[in-house]
Amino acid sequence: MIDKFFNPGSVAIIGASDKPGKVGRVILENFLKKFNGRIYPVNPNYDEIMGLKCYKSVSELPEAPDLAVVVIPAPGVPAVLEELGAKGTRAVIIISGGFRETNTPQGEMLEKQVKEIAGKYGIRVIGPNCIGIFDNWSGVDTFFLPEEKMKRPPKGHVGFISQSGAFASAIIDWMAYNNIGVSRAVSYGNKVDVDDVDLLRFFIEDEKTRIVLMYLEGLKTSRGKEFIKAARELVKVKPVVIYKAGKTSRGSMAAASHTAALAGDYSLYKSAIKQAGLIEAESFDEIMDIAKVFLTQPLMNGNRVYVVTDAGGVGVMLTDALATQGFEMPRTPPDLREELRSILPAHCIVENPIDLTGDTDDERYMKVLEKILPRSDVDAVVVVALPQVPGIKGSLADYLIEAKSKYGKPIIAVAIGGEEARKISMKLESGGIPVFESPERAAKALKALYTYSMIRRRCD
């Protein structure tokens, strides 16, 4: 079990420092700011750091800390790990680099020692060569990038697993900027022990996490099947969005057989991702677009999408984009057509995509949506609200936010433009209606929701 990493009662920081800018200082500050448990700095050169008693060594600590964070240079790490093992600590994050990633015999040897010592004592290790954990709920924060450089996002429900530390900090910073709440983020570096499989399993039971984002370069040898198994369990309860980096094929195996030659790395990962029920994002934008939809929208019952627009052109673009993603855009059925005809001016188009035209106002949208949303043959609605038309004043946004909970089906919006578009987007997004700047992005994000809805249906 790896729960102790995320919810320790006490933590030791080995290599804590009072020198501004040092990793050992930033991490200590992080814990002082948000962590409620006991904090033990360890460093033979200090008696006290930032008002806390500093211990000369692990053996001097008054208790076996639940979690230890190691930031000393690599050659000293095995000895410290040995001490931690003897003391009784069973969760260790090794931030320090200088191991296998250096491709040197010394680095390899140090990593092997770490592995052996961890195995001997049953210590679970995250790292080495990583930025570790950012946990918004417990205050465990080993991301050694100071707050003024990397903003911390608000408490929330997005979990994040990243093979890359730099990518993890960039995305956390981005989520803070966009006010997206994060539960816990983990970057595991060389994954000498704790890996993707352990983390997927951890997130199954983690009540604070409602969706999981994942950046993966490659799995450990022979872990593929376990990965698929753990992912399958996780997607039964929450969606997982994965970005697989490193898509070029390895090619070197080519000669052995026909099949081996075609089994490029990425094609196997792609199949495994599909088999596991993960949602694959193909770009950074897509990861965040999909996350937005998953965080706010209920699942879809089917693939029938209606579009309501004030711009015919964008309606057509959306129709293309939705069809490309495999959605059905049903023709407006006769009964609905008649109803819409009776409430709309003659120049409006009642055929899906329903075009309210440039002289529409908020009320016209609401009247039409009230007819469409309750219908059982409508699975999702995309609202295009180009705010440049004079009649759009803002009550549409309030209506959409309310309608989403009232009718329990996905509503997303497309708003293109400058200042006004930004204003309406912010209002909608704060009320749980995701807004996209292009029809293509909206369609792709909705497709992810549909795909996951079908995966969940298959699980139930």
Place this chain on the structure above:
Amino acid sequence: MTPREIIKNALNEGRTKLLEHEAFQVIKYYGINSPDVVVVTSGEEARSLADKIGYPVALKIVSPDISHKSDVGGVKLNLKNPEEVARGVDEMLKTVRSKAPNARLVGVLMYRMAPQGLEVIIGGVRDGIFGPVVMFGLGGIFVEVLKDVSFRVSPIRKEDALEMLREIKSYKILEGFRGQPPVNKDAIAEMIVKTSRLLEENPEIESIDLNPVMAYPDSAMAVDARIILKRQ
């Protein structure tokens, strides 16, 4: 012999590639539909078996030392009666002996040629991360030029296998094309499932190619099988 014995025997002889008749025996054991093959060592023996095997007959030289059989005269197709078959075997043994004097010859593989169907490929390989994986694609340019194939990590259930079929871009060809009747997708899917099981149960196998598999409206048949073992 069971697959286990065949594999063990090959490894004992220092071979990492199963001979053609051994590969056929292994896939047959897993219920993969393939031609009935015999290995003969003389024209006389071939003549006595020809009627039982049925026509047209194909002959292929069996040797652990020859990988490009046709380059040394080791392939003959479309033989239509006992005399042609007997002469074919004798000629083949003679030609191969003169063109590849150092090759060890096990004999000549003899089987009834399968009628032409839609050529598909089923392959399997053991991946360092995912373990056994199985590939499916259409034969010829579809695999070689367009790389239009799909993969699944084993174990593969039949529904996964059917999904593999639907996943390739040229799927429609399986459903019938230019007057061709649709092929039996169930039969192909079952062959994929069997290939997956074969890989699961024989960790010594590094890769397998069933290429081509002839797909027909009512069945499917692997007409060539290539099995590579892991270097010990």
